[in-house]
Amino acid sequence: MRFGSWRYLGLVGLFAAAYFLAAELGLSLAFAHTNVSPVWPPTGIAIAALLVFGRRLWPAVFLGALAANLWTEVSIPVAAGIALGNTLEALAAYHLLNFRSPFDESFSSLKTVLKFVLFAVVVSPMISATIGSVSLCVGGEAQWADFGRLWLTWWLGDGFGALIVAPFLLAWSGRKNPPTSKAVLEASLLLGALLLVSLVAFAGWIPGQDKRYPIAHLTLPFLVWAALRLHQRTVTGGTLLLSAVAVWGTSHGYGSFIYGGPNESLLLLQLFLGSTALLTFVLYAAMQERTTAQAEKLELAAQVEVQRKRVEDIVAHVPGVVWEAWGEPLAETQRIDFVSNYVEKMLGYSVEEWLSTPNFWRTIVHEEDREAAGQEAARTYASGTGGVNRFRWLTKD
Numbered sequence: 001m002r003f004g005s006w007r008y009l010g011l012v013g014l015f016a017a018a019y020f021l022a023a024e025l026g027l028s029l030a031f032a033h034t035n036v037s038p039v040w041p042p043t044g045i046a047i048a049a050l051l052v053f054g055r056r057l058w059p060a061v062f063l064g065a066l067a068a069n070l071w072t073e074v075s076i077p078v079a080a081g082i083a084l085g086n087t088l089e090a091l092a093a094y095h096l097l098n099f100r101s102p103f104d105e106s107f108s109s110l111k112t113v114l115k116f117v118l119f120a121v122v123v124s125p126m127i128s129a130t131i132g133s134v135s136l137c138v139g140g141e142a143q144w145a146d147f148g149r150l151w152l153t154w155w156l157g158d159g160f161g162a163l164i165v166a167p168f169l170l171a172w173s174g175r176k177n178p179p180t181s182k183a184v185l186e187a188s189l190l191l192g193a194l195l196l197v198s199l200v201a202f203a204g205w206i207p208g209q210d211k212r213y214p215i216a217h218l219t220l221p222f223l224v225w226a227a228l229r230l231h232q233r234t235v236t237g238g239t240l241l242l243s244a245v246a247v248w249g250t251s252h253g254y255g256s257f258i259y260g261g262p263n264e265s266l267l268l269l270q271l272f273l274g275s276t277a278l279l280t281f282v283l284y285a286a287m288q289e290r291t292t293a294q295a296e297k298l299e300l301a302a303q304v305e306v307q308r309k310r311v312e313d314i315v316a317h318v319p320g321v322v323w324e325a326w327g328e329p330l331a332e333t334q335r336i337d338f339v340s341n342y343v344e345k346m347l348g349y350s351v352e353e354w355l356s357t358p359n360f361w362r363t364i365v366h367e368e369d370r371e372a373a374g375q376e377a378a379r380t381y382a383s384g385t386g387g388v389n390r391f392r393w394l395t396k397d
Contacts, residue, residue: 001149012060015049015361019064026161029251033142034072035082035132039247040157042068043128046090047120050167051103052173055094062087066218078139085131089158093124105275107172107232108288113281120166122272125158154264160270163277164243168236174230187226187234191241193220198242199258202249211224214256216246223276227283235284239277246273299301318339323354323361329377334359347397365393 017211019137022042031036046061065083070076094352097103104112133151142150163332179187194231198327199205219242226235235353257269286309315322321343327334339354347364354360365373 006075011053011057012063014055014066015045015057016363017349019061022078022165023064023164024071025098026070026157029247029262029266031261031266033146033150035069035074035136035141036150036153037268038153038157038160038263040154040161041165042086042159043089043125043158043162044163044167044169046086047093047124047162048169049169049172050090050094051105055091058091058101061090074136074141075139078135078141080260081135081139082132085128085135088131088229088352090122092127093120093162096120097122106277106288107167107170107281108292109290112281113278113285116167117278117285120162121159125155125162126297128158131155138272153267156267156270156274160243160274161203163274164240167232167281168240171236172211172231174233176233183230187230190234191238194219194238195241195245197222198245199249202254204249204252204254211254212256212258215258220276220279223280223327224283227280230286232284233278238274239280242276284304288386296396305347312338318342321344321346325361329359329381330357336360346395347369347393359370364394366394368392 018220019042022045023040026037026042028037028047029039032038042064049057049060054246062083065086066079069079069082072079074082097115100300103115107113107116114190119234129151132154133142133147136150136377137144137147196205197218201213201218204211205260206213206215223238227239246255246269247266250265255269257272258265259268305313318340318360319342322339323336323339323343325334335358336354339351341351343354349360349364357363362370362374362377373389376387
């Protein structure tokens with residue numbers, strides 16, 4: 001995608017508009033300062049856009065952030081400084097996530113989840129929070145005495161936007177295997193139940209005058225259900241749905257996180273939603289790793305069985321005795337799992353006698369050779385290499 005092409009310009013315009021609209025939504029909850037919100041979904045949009053379409057889309061982030069901040073009537077230099085911080089935040093997340101290897105957008109491993117949380121949720125938002133807060137204070141739009149409070153609100157808001165919005169957009173960005181009708185039905189039931197419980201816990205849908213009962217934990221089983229059984233789109237959709245209802249309800253005075261002013265209440269809510277989303281993504285990644293490991297195990301077992309049968313077919317009629325034993329050669333419990341069919345013709349003992357009698361091969365060694373044969377077999381077993389062992393066997397007659 002070349003700079004200046006119509007497709008590139010169209011994507012820049014589209015994502016700049018999406019960033020601006022999401023920023024307006026976030027700024028509607030800006031209680032600490034007109035330009036600082038504890039809920040900032042544009043961060044997730046910016047990071048997802050760069051991961052999907054490449055870092056060349058950074059002008060969309062800058063233009064969207066610049067327009068959103070100019071809309072708040074701050075000075076142009078301050079708006080430009082904030083937009084620069086937002087752009088560098090998205091670029092830093094992009095480069096850190098793709099460092100050494102392309103980022104796995106499926107979130108199907110614990111390494112991927114922890115990498116995303118560290119770089120996109122924790123580290124990168126520090127850049128935007130620092131540059132933005134400094135721009136406000138230097139430009140005279142905020143007092144230096146409020147720097148710490150503004151920085152913390154900015155950082156948590158951006159981190160929340162990255163953790164909740166970006167995984168959802170990434171889940172819907174690529175082609176996925178179409179779910180079965182049963183999976184679609186289960187996902188619909190889950191999301192419907194989660195919506196109902198979220199409305200009860202966070203939106204005042206609870207009997208009585210007090211709408212602030214501490215029942216936020218009732219939403220957790222539904223996210224665990226999604227992580228254990230369903231696909232990435234349902235998991236990320238569930239966290240986004242819960243977050244949307246919880247933010248709306250808390251901003252209107254509902255739910256169990258009402259404490260102090262609205263900004264403090266939303267910050268407390270973000271801590272709950274962030275830890276809940278992290279737990280859900282970690283559990284989902286662990287289940288995906290387990291599923292992958294089980295599939296690889298079954299495939300490997302099938303390959304081993306094929307090779308085992310092939311070897312058995314090869315040696316079954318070799319004119320000699322071929323057997324497979326497990327355990328210490330001198331142990332009385334050493335078991336024999338396989339012996340070639342020629343053994344009965346050569347020595348007179350049946351295959352069943354070999355397999356049913358522990359350490360059978362030593363029981364038929366000539367008494368004068370038995371001790372030396374056992375010791376030589378033990379030395380070969382301990383060394384882990386091949387060896388030669390000469391002894392006399394007694395036939396059944």
